[in-house]
């Protein structure tokens with residue numbers, strides 16, 4: 001009897017235990033159909049109205065991939081390295097600084113003007129300086145990407161800590177937790193859902209920053225490839241670059257979401 | 272009868288968005304060791320604020336609170352609290368929540384696990400040790416909160432409308448559990464300050480009921496509850512019980528009208 005009541009109330013908010021897991025849902029099928037219609041439209045339009053020079057057909061695009069395979073992999077890896085490493089450095093530093101700033105008001109006073117000075121400047125505007133200082137190798141691109149991720153994550157972290165419900169902190173204090181322990185066991189888990197959102201913004205921003213800096217000066221990378229292709233009007237190569245960037249950015253975001261969902265599996269969700 | 276918790280001339284004002292709010296004004300109250308004291312008063316009269324001050328979570332603007340002779344300056348796990356709102360950590364399982372205070376108590380891990388297991392059974396959450404709070408009902412969460420407050424075996428328990436959101440039957444059951452748990456491991460009675468707006472609950476549980484005035488809150492009167500323990504649920508129906516209830520109600524209503 002009691003057991004019954006408990007399971008019933010659980011059903012209302014989380015999954016219905018009797019519902020079977022299917023490999024594809026109705027919503028998923030609709031999304032796939034949308035993609036198929038778009039590809040069909042693309043094929044039809046490039047076959048008839050649109051000149052290959054302005055927008056290549058799906059066939060051309062696939063052929064380019066075959067032709068460029070060797071360089072493509074190298075360029076792809078170069079870009080991924082810059083995105084992932086730059087982003088990680090920036091995000092980790094951002095979270096660490098955000099936490100440190102909320103921990104100690106002196107650290108806050110030192111870092112706040114630096115961050116406020118950096119935040120309003122679009123990081124892309126700094127690219128010419130970075131080329132001047134660090135050349136067209138990886139260093140400048142990594143630092144630039146890290147700066148972008150840092151600003152997003154430091155602001156996200158500070159905002160998130162500010163909004164941790166005081167009742168949790170009070171409860172932990174009455175149970176004997178020290179300040180360090182409160183940060184470790186209350187504040188960090190409480191801000192994780194917000195931080196995941198910040199990381200997703202950082203992923204998108206990091207791709208944008210790396211590609212932009214590869215446009216302006218590089219010897220490898222997908223941005224560099226698109227730049228070269230533009231000079232020679234190889235629109236099919238440009239499109240391949242764009243598609244690869246889009247797909248990988250989506251995959252990285254997807255990975256962040258999967259890890260994020262696992263880390264916040266305790267959080268009630270409204271879907 | 273010496274005071275274990277002594278509240279002397281405690282005053283508290285807040286700088287609210289709409290100007291200064293005087294929440295408490297000259298609160299004086301002594302709670303002897305082992306007493307179950309219920310605090311009743313109109314909404315907004317400063318009951319939660321007073322309990323926070325006793326816990327050491329909020330600083331009084333004036334006056335002093337002493338517990339066991341020592342002035343309260345910060346929270347202490349020997350003085351745990353059940354909050355009016357939901358304070359169960361959503362990112363911890365039921366077992367982790369209940370064991371939270373034990374992590375800092377210096378007892379061994381095996382002993383911690385044992386205590387947690389006992390408490391889970393005691394509050395009727397057997398089988399839910401690894402569940403996250405989102406999978407629990409409101410009443411079940413409150414039981415996690417209670418178990419967590421008992422886990423460190425405190426001598427003082429501060430409870431701020433812990434059963435306010437529960438249905439009548441669950442509430443009665445939890446009141447009975449509370450009576451059972453109001454004794455420490457060594458058989459001593461805990462000193463309990465219990466805030467409620469349910470007068471029957473106050474009389475059923477308390478040794479004494481302190482009635483507060485509307486804001487700025489002060490102690491209007493402290494009434495003795497003469498019923499012997501253990502108390503049966505049926506005493507609520509007795510004429511003496513109802514007479515006491517009527518008396519407290521009258522106190523609250525007249526004060527409300529005067530202000």
Ligand SMILES: Nc1ncnc2c1ncn2[C@@H]1O[C@H](COP(=O)(O)OP(=O)(O)OP(=O)(O)O)[C@@H](O)[C@H]1O
Pocket residue numbers: 285286287292293294312313314315316317318319320321355468486
């Ligand atoms: N942090 C705060 N800042 C400003 N004002 C506050 C704060 N906390 C409480 N107050 C004010 O102090 C007064 C007393 O609040 P408190 O929460 O102690 O009331 P209460 O007696 O517990 O009420 P209830 O029965 O509704 O829970 C209220 O008028 C409230 O507006």
Ligand SMILES: [Mg+2]
Pocket residue numbers: 318319320355431
């Ligand atoms: Mg209150």
